[in-house]
Amino acid sequence: MPRKASSEPGSASQHAAILNAILRQHFPSFVRKVFSTVNVGDRFVPGRHIDAIGHQMLRMRDGELRRLIVNLPPRSLKSLIASVAYPAWILGRSPSTRIIVASYSDDLSRRLARDFRRVIETSWYRALFPAMQIDARKNTEAEVATTAAGFRYATSVGGTLTGRGGDVIIIDDPIKPMDAASEAERRKVNEWFDSTVVSRLDDPASGAIAVIMQRVHEDDLSGHLLEKGGWHHLRLQAIATEDEDVPLDAKRTWRRRTGDILEPGRAAAEQLDEARRHLGSYLFEAQYQQDPIPAGGTLIRAEWLLTCPDGAMSAPEEFEQIVQSWDVASKVGGRNDWSVCTTWGIRGRKYYLLHVLRERMEFPDLLHRAKELAQRFSAHRILIEDASSGSALAQALRLGEKCAVIAIKPKLDKPARVQRASAVFEAGRVLSPPDAHWLPEYRRELLSFPGGRHDDQVDSTSQFLIWAEERPPTVPILGPIFIPNQPWPEPR
Incomplete structure (x- = not known):
């Protein structure tokens, strides 16, 4: 009698089981699967920055760090990683987790919420995490709740969080680049964080907050928080300006050399040069190099x-x-x-x-x-x-x-x-x-x-x-206002 397919070495069911095990345990692989679901037909370009971000977000999940800032260039999958894949992966593994995700606008928040819902409603996700069940009583555009009392709640920066609390708060692109020049807009975002966000953690001692964004100004939310201190900072430049070691997981390290491009398969030197010409030095240094102050200056070099x-x-x-x-x-x-x-x-x-x-x-x-x-x-x-x-x-x-x-x-x-x-x-x-x-x-x-x-x-x-x-060259030089009794003291 023929053997059952499931018992044959290399069978489809065994391959599926191996793949599911990888997706459950290896977050970067899960990100790739989410990408193919959300961006049907688009080519996925792997990058070590995905592993680097995933490593820090898993450290946050494991309680090794509670405050995380990730700065990286635009179009580097930051929203897919932080606002879509990470909540889906965390809720799949722990359906009782309460997650709040905030972005700069209602439109962006809703779009990311739709992408999240598209992922968790797929057959592959339900097979991967069968314990994660959607609560039909709390399944709205802004919120997806689980039967284990967990949820992903979407809001905008500055939006109301009255009565809401969470275990994890993710702030994804809190301000639009075009708004960053406005001191009033920057202050609004920073004051919203100070007055609202931290108080929304259900347990301040164990709750985690992640801010993931491109830098847009010296006093943007990242700059505001880094000045206060107490945040773990992952800074990923489009072009490395110095040698650095970037952890990819507990064992592997990515050695970036000066001049190395973050995503050579997607944004080569020619594309980055074009972005610099289009944006100008100041915006390029901020958004791509994560340094709102250009290395060479702007009006003064x-x-x-x-x-x-x-x-x-x-x-x-x-x-x-x-x-x-x-x-x-x-x-x-x-x-x-x-x-x-x-x-x-x-x-x-x-x-x-x-x-x-x-x-x-x-x-x-x-x-x-x-x-x-x-x-x-x-x-x-x-x-x-x-x-x-x-x-x-x-x-x-x-x-x-x-x-x-x-x-x-x-x-x-x-x-x-x-x-x-x-x-x-x-x-x-x-x-x-x-x-x-x-x-x-x-x-x-x-x-x-x-x-x-x-x-x-x-x-x-x-x-x-x-x-x-x-000053007119003929103006006479006056005597000093005060005559000191001794040579200049050392300037303090």
């Missing part, structure tokens, strides 16, 4: 930021004039701007940045610091933008100390002012000390403009450089 030995800027007599430039914040608060004073030495056609003060101060402290800095550096002139608190500071210094204060009324908008100042940087006529503690943050702000979180040091710098370039 990194190669223009020159330094000189400390000895070249050590004493007041080395310079024709010492000028201080103030950009004064109108309000004091944790998210408000800083008050900044840059101190400059002028020698011929070159400008030496001697010191940067950057603090949040109430007006009495501001006035005290202005006097202190003027005395410390024997300032000849003080430039202050004639607006709000700056006007009050200028008046107080003029009346109380008889200082040579010049009130500046800007004639151009900020980008135009920085563009004017950038020519002086490009000409190599701006120099800084090489090891000043304030220099890294100063350089970062200059290179990030106009996409950075703050621009106070930029404003102070452009104000000085424009004034210095436009």
Whole structure:
């Protein structure tokens, strides 16, 4: 008698059993199966980034980490992995898990929810996870519940979560790239997270949150959370800018070399060059390189930021004039701007940045610091933008100390002012000390403009450089405002 097919080595049923075992245990393989279900007829391009993301999300499932940020380029299957495959795989293995998935719009949330439903209603998925049963009483466009009291609930960023709680919260593309330039839109997303998301975990001690997105601004949700700390960060650049080891699972590591392309089978160097030309450097560096501050800067380039030995800027007599430039914040608060004073030495056609003060101060402290800095550096002139608190500071210094204060009324908008100042940087006529503690943050702000979180040091710098370039050469040099009794102290 013929043997049953199921008992034959290599039979179809054995192959199916092996495949199902792989799909249950190996998340990247499950992602590939989900892709073929959601994108019928499209070619799946494998990539090691899928293993890298899957590894971190499984660590989150296993409780090894509770806060995960994944940044990677657009069109890299991030939504399919995080919002469709991962919830389906987790609910298949543990149908009582409560999962909330949020995206930047209702339309995107609904589309991803439909893709999720399409997967879990297939015969292959039901055969793979027979214990995962849909509760017909809670099967809506926004929510799919299981008979084990688990669910996948879809919402939009900023949408209501009143009365909802979960074990896992996934935030997928919380802001559209076109909205990222708006401070109001960024703040809305960040405040929504701070005020709503964390409180929606049923068990704050064990609940997990994952944010997966392309970077769109220095102060986007990823930047906001990374600044706070406590997040595991997986940063996958389209083109590696340094050698790095990326874990693929508990045993395997992906060694990325500088210049390696993330998905050479889908986005080769030519396609990435085209994306850079189309988007421009700033957006490409943010969305593809996960660095909202371009490595070379935008209006001001990194190669223009020159330094000189400390000895070249050590004493007041080395310079024709010492000028201080103030950009004064109108309000004091944790998210408000800083008050900044840059101190400059002028020698011929070159400008030496001697010191940067950057603090949040109430007006009495501001006035005290202005006097202190003027005395410390024997300032000849003080430039202050004639607006709000700056006007009050200028008046107080003029009346109380008889200082040579010049009130500046800007004639151009900020980008135009920085563009004017950038020519002086490009000409190599701006120099800084090489090891000043304030220099890294100063350089970062200059290179990030106009996409950075703050621009106070930029404003102070452009104000000085424009004034210095436009000042009449016949204007006599005044004596210093204050004559110190000793050489300059070491700048703090």
